[in-house]
Amino acid sequence: MGRITARKPVVKIRLGVGETRRPDTLAVEEPLEIRVGGAPLVVTMRTPGHDVELAAGFLVSEGVISRGDEFRTAIHCGGPGTGGAVAGSGENTYNMLDVALAPGVPAPSSDITRNFYTTSSCGLCGKASIDAVETVSAYDVSGDAVRMDAAALARLPDELRAHQAVFDKTGGLHAAALFDAASGELLVLREDVGRHNAVDKVVGWAVLEDRLPLRGTVLQVSGRASFELVQKAVMAGIPVLAAVSAPSSLAVELADASGLTLVGFLRGESMNVYSRADRIAVPEAAGV
Known part of the structure; x- marks a missing residue:
């Protein structure tokens, strides 16, 4: 469509150097x-x-x-x-x-x-919000037998970042990607100024491909894990949600109540697993 990015004039200032004027590429909203x-x-x-x-x-x-x-x-x-x-x-x-x-x-x-x-x-917030999601969702992610190696999970943020074509131009977009948990294959990736929109686009891809519920998959997001993103994963039948940043308290409560595996601070070789850690396989040598 040609409207994903736009060029706008900008004054760039560098201390000790001065200012320059040039066009900058921005993400369209x-x-x-x-x-x-x-x-x-x-x-x-x-x-x-x-x-x-x-x-x-x-x-x-x-x-x-x-x-x-x-x-x-x-x-x-x-x-x-x-x-x-x-x-x-x-x-x-x-x-x-x-x-x-x-x-x-x-x-x-x-x-x-x-x-x-x-x-x-x-x-x-709280129990009322969690009960509403549990009542409306057509899928029970708690029963998904998905299991993923911790080392394979740790590679997903780099895989996500490597495919963020528009972010490379603008630095201003969130991304969400869906991976097959068994093979680590990237199924789909979408970018958007809104993290919730990026996730909706991923889920929408699955709707158009008639792949719901998304059993055996991992949803990797580029930012934090909010209540809203956990909700969207549960509603689509996604059993694992991983984020490079922090989850909110209500996101953890909903993940725990729904039986979704929620991973935060997934960076390098470390991660925090806030719910259903049994789905993440950790080599014995790396155990605590």
Whole structure:
């Protein structure tokens, strides 16, 4: 689409050297309005690209769908208020996406009591949020027999970083990647200005490939592990979530309650395992 990055002028200052003027490459951030059957559902700020995956993954996170055959089609729409290149031009800027669900799949409810658990900043927390995710999720990740060697897990952040093409240009994008736990194979990687969007795009890829639930996989993310990311993993049936930075307290509580393996501070040859450490195989010589 050609809108993932943008060039903007910048003044670079170096102490003792002075200033220079040059163009800088930035990650694009634009709003996307997701509609279902023509009815507005949500507006999210995202990096353009893989919008259909983003919408499909979001619907999984919301508990609207749980299988690939429940997602029918999606089309970008133009029209008033969508922000054409020239105001009032009517040009399709691809910032509105209308999703059609399969026949018989209920449309998402606008009832806030159904949606209150969707973010860690929604004003509710603790047991109410955890119970909501456990109630809505179609998959039980606690029963997944996945097991992964600690050394193989430690290689995932480098693998993630090596495939962040847009980050190399901008330094401003989060990434999420899905790996096969048995082989360590990279299945899919997505980048976005929002870490939650990157994960939704990964899950959405699985929806379009009809691969849900994502048993036997590891979701590797480039930043911290929030409650929201654990929620998205549980809703997609992903049994292992690994992050290069810290988890939040509520993320650990949800992971523990759901039976998801949560790994944080995965850097170099060390990691912290906050829940279901039995899934991580550690060589005897490295044990404590």
